[in-house]
Amino acid sequence: MRKSVAALLSGFVIAGTVAIAHAQWLNYPTPGIPRLPDGKPNLSAPAPRTPDGKIDLTGVWQRINEGGAVRFAGSASSPAHLTAWASAIRDQRQANLSRDIPTSKCLPSGIPPDMLRQIPFKIIQTPMVTAILIEEFNNWRQIFTDGRPLPTNPEPAWFGYSVGRWERDTLVVETSGFNDKTWIDGGGTPHSEALRLTERFRRLDFGHLEIEYTFEDPKAFVQPFSATMKFGLLADTDLLDHQCENEKDAGHLVGK
Amino acid sequence: MRHQSQILFGVVLLSGLSVLVNAQWLNFPTPGLPRLPDGKPDLNAVMPHRPDGTVDFTGVWFPDASATAGTRREGGRLGEEAGIGLTTEDGSPIPSRLPDASAIEQERRRTGALSPSNRCLPHTIPDAMLAPAPFKFVQTPGLTVLLFEEYNQFRQIFTDGRPFPPDMQPAWFGYSIGRWEGDTFVIQTAGFNDRGWSFGGSAPIPRSEALRTTERFRRVNVGTLTLQVTVDDPKTFAKPWTSNVIRFRLLPDSDFIEHICENEKDQGHIVPIK
Numbered sequence: 242m243r244k245s246v247a248a249l250l251s252g253f254v255i256a257g258t259v260a261i262a263h264a265q266w267l268n269y270p271t272p273g274i275p276r277l278p279d280g281k282p283n284l285s286a287p288a289p290r291t292p293d294g295k296i297d298l299t300g301v302w303q304r305i306n307e308g309g310a311v312r313f314a315g316s317a318s319s320p321a322h323l324t325a326w327a328s329a330i331r332d333q334r335q336a337n338l339s340r341d342i343p344t345s346k347c348l349p350s351g352i353p354p355d356m357l358r359q360i361p362f363k364i365i366q367t368p369m370v371t372a373i374l375i376e377e378f379n380n381w382r383q384i385f386t387d388g389r390p391l392p393t394n395p396e397p398a399w400f401g402y403s404v405g406r407w408e409r410d411t412l413v414v415e416t417s418g419f420n421d422k423t424w425i426d427g428g429g430t431p432h433s434e435a436l437r438l439t440e441r442f443r444r445l446d447f448g449h450l451e452i453e454y455t456f457e458d459p460k461a462f463v464q465p466f467s468a469t470m471k472f473g474l475l476a477d478t479d480l481l482d483h484q485c486e487n488e489k490d491a492g493h494l495v496g497k
Numbered sequence: 498m499r500h501q502s503q504i505l506f507g508v509v510l511l512s513g514l515s516v517l518v519n520a521q522w523l524n525f526p527t528p529g530l531p532r533l534p535d536g537k538p539d540l541n542a543v544m545p546h547r548p549d550g551t552v553d554f555t556g557v558w559f560p561d562a563s564a565t566a567g568t569r570r571e572g573g574r575l576g577e578e579a580g581i582g583l584t585t586e587d588g589s590p591i592p593s594r595l596p597d598a599s600a601i602e603q604e605r606r607r608t609g610a611l612s613p614s615n616r617c618l619p620h621t622i623p624d625a626m627l628a629p630a631p632f633k634f635v636q637t638p639g640l641t642v643l644l645f646e647e648y649n650q651f652r653q654i655f656t657d658g659r660p661f662p663p664d665m666q667p668a669w670f671g672y673s674i675g676r677w678e679g680d681t682f683v684i685q686t687a688g689f690n691d692r693g694w695s696f697g698g699s700a701p702i703p704r705s706e707a708l709r710t711t712e713r714f715r716r717v718n719v720g721t722l723t724l725q726v727t728v729d730d731p732k733t734f735a736k737p738w739t740s741n742v743i744r745f746r747l748l749p750d751s752d753f754i755e756h757i758c759e760n761e762k763d764q765g766h767i768v769p770i771k
Contacts, residue, residue: 266655266659266662266672269659269662272639272657272658273639292548299637346759347617347758348757348759349649349757365635365637365640365642367555367635367636367637369528369529370635372635372642372644372651374642374651374653379619379650379651379669379670380649380650380651381642381644381649381650381651383644383752383753385522387528388528389522389525392521392522395521396521396754396755398755399649399755399757400649400755402521402522479653480653481666482666482668482669482670484618484619484669485617486616486618
């Protein structure tokens with residue numbers, strides 16, 4: 242059974258927005274999971290495949306927390322080198338104690354932070370579209386795998402527009418058409434509407450997923466950069482109902 | 498291409514909540530749709546079954562107020578599309594409420610209280626399917642998901658044979674399990690919280706945590722989906738009742754327009770109607 246603990250990306254926990262619930266289907270055996278003789282999920286079994294032979298990414302996943310919250314910028318070893326424009330925004334957000342992080346107003350973390358928190362998400366893979374259900378705020382995103390191209394003149398969107406294709410056993414997802422309101426990490430690293438994100442999903446075995454993120458945004462980053470994150474399958478459990486009610490919290494936030 | 502008008506499913510129209518945008522994938526051909534010789538979707542074709550023998554409900558659906566008998570159109574003069582209000586199966590109004598529930602409803606009317614959706618909280622069941630906004634069926638063998646354009650919300654319907662959890666933490670969309678009765682997809686839902694607002698329409702009818710709903714979805718043909726809901730809430734209604742048949746039309750070759758609710762833009766502009 243997974244712990245029903247959710248921590249906010251920003252580093253401070255906003256009590257009212259995080260609905261913590263016990264019970265539900267948190268102990269129901271997920272159908273189709275290979276099991277050890279004692280009945281426990283065999284998380285090192287081979288990754289499952291769909292009838293058409295592709296790796297099946299379906300499952301409830303959560304980032305494996307190695308080294309704390311994700312920061313793409315801010316130290317000498319960080320992968321991202323920010324432009325002066327992005328650096329100034331990041332400094333301002335930090336000076337403001339992250340008060341204006343979108344989640345404080347019940348707005349989405351966006352991509353990728355929605356999948357980098359210690360909060361689960363669920364991948365549902367079908368031949369033409371893969372849906373990702375995000376526990377936080379009960380949001381979803383879609384990845385079209387029906388061969389359509391990215392829209393040429395998209396209206397900027399919180400989750401952008403995502404198309405995917407398979408390169409052998411890797412699902413390669415390209416996303417563009419983002420608005421510039423999301424933070425790509427909890428440190429306030431910004432991006433512009435020019436951001437183009439490539440995510441490479443690799444299910445290494447039954448219980449382990451790896452996503453390599455590549456960010457391209459000449460306005461925010463001096464050069465494209467990549468980072469790889471690890472995720473673990475949450476077996477025999479499911480998402481909790483999580484709705485954000487910001488009027489409870491907005492008045493309690495501090496900052497400049 | 499579908500009409501990009503959205504009006505809110507209530508008596509109050511909040512201009513800032515409805516984000517209207519152009520472009521996107523509103524004209525991309527939906528894969529797998531049967532087509533006529535001229536390439537248009539054949540909306541009258543019989544929907545083929547999936548490999549597992551079930552009818553395929555996959556698609557983007559929009560409540561069809563004009564084709565739904567007994568529907569009450571709301572706010573039609575403000576927008577092209579209207580939400581659907583439920584009646585009972587024989588076309589009469591939703592049954593009267595028990596005294597305690599009626600008192601809550603009257604108090605909501607008296608104070609001009611606003612529905613949860615005015616604060617970016619979800620329409621639940623059945624309202625989420627009745628609001629004038631599209632939703633999408635994503636169907637897999639053990640799980641069907643409904644994605645809602647409005648507020649970017651989803652609900653899950655498990656079809657893997659699991660029963661309801663023994664102890665359900667009350668939830669906005671409750672807990673849904675589905676099964677097939679022939680070509681009818683039957684969804685039972687329990688474990689609701691008591692904060693949902695209505696049963697389709699503007700009447701602020703309360704609900705209790707004892708509510709159970711049974712939804713019966715049928716895909717009549719490629720272009721048409723129907724839904725009939727049975728509402729069983731012993732704290733609100735003297736006995737269960739079943740709704741009229743709600744009709745939905747397929748939005749072929751189209752998809753969602755992202756709709757994230759940003760209530761801080763609107764809170765200051767909302768004026769309760771007394």
